[in-house]
Every structure is written in structure tokens, then in C-alpha cells.
Amino acid sequence: MPDNNVRIRLASPDFGEEEVDAVRRVLCSGVLTNGAENAAFGQEFADRHQARFGVTFCTGTTALQAMLLAEGIGPGDEVIVPSMTFVATATSVCHVGATPVFADIxxxxxxxDPVSVEARITPSTRAVMTVHYAGQPGDLDGLARVCDAAGLPLLEDAAQAAGAEYRGRPVGTFGRSAMFSFTPTKNITTGEGGIVLTDDPDLVERLQLLRNHGQTGLYQHESLGYNWRLTEMQAAIGRVQLRKLDVILQRKQLIAESLTQRLVGLPGLTTPYQVPVARGSRMLYTCLLPGIRDQVLADLLDQGIEARIYFPPVHRQPIFARREGGTRDPAALPVTESVASAMLSLPVHHQLTAAEVAEIADAVTGAVGRSTMSTHARPTPIGAR
Incomplete structure (x- = not known):
């Protein structure tokens, strides 16, 4: 149920008459699945990210599962993942029968953190799956070196990173394959949906079989597959949304810069770090507020500003507390634990007005001041150097 007290939303999908017309066109065509819209959306998204192939899926989670299955990953295997992510990064590993092993950030x-990843590699490790948190790439050079040395594929959970770049090259092309998600909080959305990008034609064939019941011809099923297809209506919406992506990214960058200018130097708050060699998608605007985060969050919600904790660490989730081997030693994730206790994401969607950006900054400034006075906190920014 929507919260009627919220005045400034964390995310705001951008739908208009173009999307309505696209859906109408598909409905009138009579082809609602396995058609030209999916093929076009997959290729257009791949072209935008300088990849050879794009295979669409009904959700980002099924796309992650397909990536893993296409690599032959299953029971007895381990996949190294971050805990600072949405739970699907790890549960997709569980769904194929493998074990997620959490590395620090x-x-x-x-x-x-490539150093933490390297320390967790065992003879059972079959892949490393990196997540571009908030749409910003991390140390892809370091991760590539670790994976190459160990003979492991690097997989990208790029759910939040449509249009992001690292050293001038689009994300989604650094690993053997990459998943992007199109849920409503993403910069572009099809309601639900995902896509896998890859340059490997053999991998594409396996992904396509997994997506559609292992079918090579009408009622000819050569391998075990699933019904993981994206509808033609969603694909048509995705094609329209993709044409808006660059404008959305430009607008979000300006909004993030404006927020940073207003908040930088505020005692008790650390603004988002920008990787010098990367251009993120600004999917999230996540600050650090050690010691006062919960008070600030409550204050902002009281003012109708939808802030949120993105994400509670996966290794703390009950499903992994009950799963043997999944968490390893939570104490081995000190940075994740520290960041998780302080992080708070503020609204940064591209439809914010200048007045709303100023209101968010003023509300945060006031909330930090009140929280700091009430707790007498003297927080130290995490990662300060």
C-alpha cells in the first residue's frame, strides 16, 4: 500500500504516451510473446552497452539464475558475492543449488574488495559475481586480476547500472556475462524484467534454451529449461525507456551534484564517493551517518521524504542464518557491518525539481543537527583517509 504521508518519493518511473502507444501497438499485433519486440529490445540494449548479444528475461532474478546455470554452476559449487546487495544476488546462487560465499566491500x-575476494577462493569456487552498488562500478581492474589468476569467470550483477561506465567502457562487458534489471525503482523500467548481456554466442544459445523450456523447435525440447520469457508488451516499453536513458542519467547526475554541494562538509554526514575512473548511473544517493542514521531516517520520514536503507546486509537475513556454509563467519565482514549501520539513501530520481532537491538537503541538514545534538555524537566518517 502506498504511504500517503510521503511527499517526495525515493523513485519515480517515467511513463508517458510513448509507452502507452507501444503497448497498444503490441496488443493490436496479436503477438504477445516470443516476438520481434523482445529481439529488438535485447539487441538495442546490447548495442547501447557495446555488447554483442542481449537475452531478455521475465525478471532480473531469473536472469541471474540463467547466468549461473549457463556456466554449469550447481550443487557443490561456490560463488563469491557481496553481502551489500539485494538478496537476489545471493539467493539466485541458492536457487541453482550452489553456495554463496560473502566477501567484504x-x-x-x-x-x-578484491583482496577479500581472493581470500575466499577455495577449490569449490566457480565464479565471482560483482555488484555495481548504486550503479557505480567498483575495482573492476582488481577483480579481473583476481579472477584471471584463479581461472574464474567474473559475472556482473549490473541490476542498478544501466548506462554506467568504467574507464570509458560501458559496464556489462567486463565479465563473461552481465544482468540488468528493470523493476520500477530502476532508472528505466518495464515493471518487471531483466536482460543478460554477453559476447559469447554459445552462452547466448544456452541462455535462450533456459529461458524457453529448452526448446529448439516447436515442441522439441533438447534440455531442461524454464518459462522465463519477457512479454512483448514489456519489451516494447523497454525499447521506449531505453531511448530516455541518456537524458535520465544526465538529469540524475545534476541532481546528485546539487545534493552533494549542499550536503558536503555537514558534520556527521559523508556524501557518496565517486570513483575517479567511473561514471555511475546514480541509481541511489547513499550517505553515511555513523551513530545517527536511525534518528535521521525517522526525522525525514516524518517530514514526508522517502529515505531508505539500501540494503540490509544479505548475510544477516534469516534465510542465510539458517543455511549451512552461506554466511561463513559474519565477523569476517567488518566493513560491510560498519557501512550497514550507517548508510541511508536519499531520493535522487530524475523528476525531482530544484525546489525538491533544496527541500531534501534542508531536511537532511536539520535532521542531522537535531540528531547530533540529541545523542552528543561525534561520528567519524567510514573510510575517511
């Missing part, structure tokens, strides 16, 4: 980017 960089205190500034909240992305996988």
Missing part, C-alpha cells in the same frame, strides 16, 4: 564504493 570497499568502505567508499560499497563494492567487492
Amino acid at each position: 570497499d568502505p567508499r564504493t560499497f563494492n567487492l
Whole structure:
């Protein structure tokens, strides 16, 4: 149920008459699945990210599962993942029968730390799955070196990172394959949906079989597959949304810069770190507020500003507390634990007005001041150097 007290939303999908017309066109065509819209959306998204192939899926989670199954990953295997992510990064590993092994993160980017990844590699490790937190790439150079040395594929959970770049190259092309998600909180959305990008034609064939019941011809099923298809209506919406992506990214960058200018230097708050060689998608605007986060969150919600904790660490989730081997030693994730206790994401969607951006900044400034006075906190920014 929507919260009627919220005045400034965390996210705001951008739908208009173009999307309505696209859906109408598909409905009138009579082809609602396995058609030209999916093929076009997959290729257009791949072209935008300088990949050879794009295979659409009904959700980002099924796309992650397909990536893993296409690599032959299953029972007895381990996949190294961050805990600072949405739960699907890890549960997709469980769904294929493998075990997620959590590695720690960089205190500034909240992305996988290559040193921590290297320390968790065992003879059972079959892949490393990195997440581009908030749409900002982490140390892809370092992760590539670790994976290459160990002979492991690097997989990208790029759910939040449509249009992001690392050293001038689009994300989604650094690993063997990459997943992007199109849920309503993403910069572009199809309601639900996902896509896998890859340059490997053999991998594409396996992904397509997994998506559609292992079918090679009408009622000819050569392998075990699933019904993981994206509808033609969603694909048509995705094609329209993709044409808006660059404008959305430009607008979000300006909004994030404005927020940073207003909040930088505020005692008790650390603004988001920007990787010098990367251009993120600004999917989230996540600050650190050690010692006062919960008070600030409550204050902002009282003022009708939808702030949120993105994300509670996966290794703390009950499902992994009950799963043997999944968490390993939670104490081995000190940076994740520290960041998780302080992080707070503020609204940064591209439809915010200048007045709303100023209101958010003023509300945060006031909330931090009140929280600091009430707790007499003297927080130290995480990762300060």
C-alpha cells in the first residue's frame, strides 16, 4: 500500500504516451510473446552497452539464475558475492543449488574488495559475481586480476547500472556475462524484467534454451529449461525507456551534484564517493551517518521524504542464518557491518525539481543537527583517509 504521508518519493518511473502507444501497438499485433519486440529490445540494449548479444528475461532474478546455470554452476559449487546487495544476488546462487560465499566491500564504493575476494577462493569456487552498488562500478581492474589468476569467470550483477561506465567502457562487458534489471525503482523500467548481456554466442544459445523450456523447435525440447520469457508488451516499453536513458542519467547526475554541494562538509554526514575512473548511473544517493542514521531516517520520514536503507546486509537475513556454509563467519565482514549501520539513501530520481532537491538537503541538514545534538555524537566518517 502506498504511504500517503510521503511527499517526495525515493523513485519515480517515467511513463508517458510513448509507452502507452507501444503497448497498444503490441496488443493490436496479436503477438504477445516470443516476438520481434523482445529481439529488438535485447539487441538495442546490447548495442547501447557495446555488447554483442542481449537475452531478455521475465525478471532480473531469473536472469541471474540463467547466468549461473549457463556456466554449469550447481550443487557443490561456490560463488563469491557481496553481502551489500539485494538478496537476489545471493539467493539466485541458492536457487541453482550452489553456495554463496560473502566477501567484504570497499568502505567508499560499497563494492567487492578484491583482496577479500581472493581470500575466499577455495577449490569449490566457480565464479565471482560483482555488484555495481548504486550503479557505480567498483575495482573492476582488481577483480579481473583476481579472477584471471584463479581461472574464474567474473559475472556482473549490473541490476542498478544501466548506462554506467568504467574507464570509458560501458559496464556489462567486463565479465563473461552481465544482468540488468528493470523493476520500477530502476532508472528505466518495464515493471518487471531483466536482460543478460554477453559476447559469447554459445552462452547466448544456452541462455535462450533456459529461458524457453529448452526448446529448439516447436515442441522439441533438447534440455531442461524454464518459462522465463519477457512479454512483448514489456519489451516494447523497454525499447521506449531505453531511448530516455541518456537524458535520465544526465538529469540524475545534476541532481546528485546539487545534493552533494549542499550536503558536503555537514558534520556527521559523508556524501557518496565517486570513483575517479567511473561514471555511475546514480541509481541511489547513499550517505553515511555513523551513530545517527536511525534518528535521521525517522526525522525525514516524518517530514514526508522517502529515505531508505539500501540494503540490509544479505548475510544477516534469516534465510542465510539458517543455511549451512552461506554466511561463513559474519565477523569476517567488518566493513560491510560498519557501512550497514550507517548508510541511508536519499531520493535522487530524475523528476525531482530544484525546489525538491533544496527541500531534501534542508531536511537532511536539520535532521542531522537535531540528531547530533540529541545523542552528543561525534561520528567519524567510514573510510575517511
